[in-house]
Ligand code: ADP
């Protein structure tokens with residue numbers, strides 16, 4: 001089973017992935033936790049380029065670099081893990097790429113979904129969890145100094161938040177919005193409920209022949 005967590009910076013993805021990974025492990029599952037972009041040598045190198053605040057980059061260039069990193073992640077890590085029956089938990093996936101590069105109509109969202117199909121060869125998460133937080137709350141949780149994306153400000157972050165809510169239904173067959181203004185523990189409970197719901201349905205299905 002493949003689970004992706006997404007949402008704006010500060011929404012609590014890293015915090016919740018650590019808790020979810022522990023919970024799944026306690027359930028007896030073999031869990032691999034990844035981040036997109038990253039989690040392969042090629043992907044981490046691309047990630048460094050993307051986070052470099054000194055670099056000028058058109059949104060389309062940025063979009064394709066994210067797509068490239070994800071191609072490698074899918075083939076090198078995600079597909080092999082799923083084939084071995086492992087549970088994959090990813091910090092971001094294609095949804096974030098569509099959202100960040102389409103905000104302000106920089107790149108057409110539908111085009112990004114189609115590019116994403118090519119990049120992932122149509123591998124989708126079984127469940128996408130959107131950790132939804134108002135931008136004002138997220139800013140209060142931010143670390144310093146802000147990276148290239150964070151430095152665009154709170155109004156931009158709120159636009160991104162709304163784009164996440166708009167695009168979420170296209171991210172995977174199963175999606176859920178988690179209220180990220182709750183406590184860490186309440187968010188974890190809500191996430192576990194969603195995972196149990198989808199995992200139950202997933203276990204009823206025959207294994208994917210690939
Ligand atoms: P993300 O990975 O989405 O950027 P993090 O998990 O790193 O978010 O959380 C960002 C900051 O907010 C961290 O300092 C973290 O301790 C804090 N935080 C995470 N979840 C909550 C929460 N539910 N309530 C308050 N603070 C939180």
Ligand code: MG
Pocket residue numbers: 013014015091
């Ligand atoms: Mg994080």
